[in-house]
Amino acid sequence: DVKVTQSSRYLVKRTGEKVFLECVQDMDHENMFWYRQDPGLGLRLIYFSYDVKMKEKGDIPEGYSVSREKKERFSLILESASTNQTSMYLCASHGTSGQQYFGPGTRLTVT
Amino acid sequence: DQQVKQNSPSLSVQEGRISILNCDYTNSMFDYFLWYKKYPAEGPTFLISISSIKDKNEDGRFTVFLNKSAKHLSLHIVPSQPGDSAVYFCAAIPGSTLGRLYFGRGTQLTVWP
Numbered sequence: 001d002v003k004v005t006q007s008s009r010y011l012v013k014r015t016g017e018k019v020f021l022e023c024v025q026d027m028d029h030e031n032m033f034w035y036r037q038d039p040g041l042g043l044r045l046i047y048f049s050y051d052v053k054m055k056e057k058g059d060i061p062e063g064y065s066v067s068r069e070k071k072e073r074f075s076l077i078l079e080s081a082s083t084n085q086t087s088m089y090l091c092a093s094h095g096t097s098g099q100q101y102f103g104p105g106t107r108l109t110v111t
Numbered sequence: 112d113q114q115v116k117q118n119s120p121s122l123s124v125q126e127g128r129i130s131i132l133n134c135d136y137t138n139s140m141f142d143y144f145l146w147y148k149k150y151p152a153e154g155p156t157f158l159i160s161i162s163s164i165k166d167k168n169e170d171g172r173f174t175v176f177l178n179k180s181a182k183h184l185s186l187h188i189v190p191s192q193p194g195d196s197a198v199y200f201c202a203a204i205p206g207s208t209l210g211r212l213y214f215g216r217g218t219q220l221t222v223w224p
Binding site: 107 | 211
């Protein structure tokens with residue numbers, strides 16, 4: 001079974017802090033994704049990566065950056081956390097089939 | 112602009128009855144469609160998919176129907192069970208893709224006894 005793990009299930013940070021969210025997949029997938037989920041807004045794509053050191057902006061990249069130094073690991077960085085970045089963050093990876101495999105999510109609260 | 116739309120934010124169905132969740136899309140380049148199910152505090156899990164060359168795909172209690180001319184797909188759950196209560200997301204992939212999915216906003220399904 002594909003496994004996608006995220007470094008934290010719950011995280012509380014202060015406004016202005018730099019925040020790192022880590023995601024690791026164990027299936028040698030090329031493509032990895034970061035989404036955020038907010039009530040009534042569904043899953044919105046922040047960034048994705050189709051290869052090591054490659055990244056593409058999604059629909060809402062402002063305030064975020066990413067890093068993909070190794071194939072299995074994709075990190076999301078909030079350079080200066082703000083309260084409007086309080087959300088559920090979901091990482092996913094994608095192999096040769098059409099489907100994406102999601103991690104369990106990180107519930108981030110910025111106070 | 113939403114390219115995948117789920118116009119019903121919620122659906123309530125009695126146990127044993129059919130649940131029908133609907134999804135519309137605008138991009139004619141979409142050629143593969145998926146449904147995901149999400150419980151609170153968990154990541155979405157893949158449920159069922161359909162290629163644009165088909166109009167129906169079944170997997171147990173779940174059937175997805177695709178009407179390309181109407182740019183519409185639906186998920187049927189028969190019979191519905193209380194454990195099916197979750198948020199259901201419709202997603203689509205365009206033909207030329209790096210694997211990026213376009214998601215609808217989700218429909219909260221509640222199945223009551």
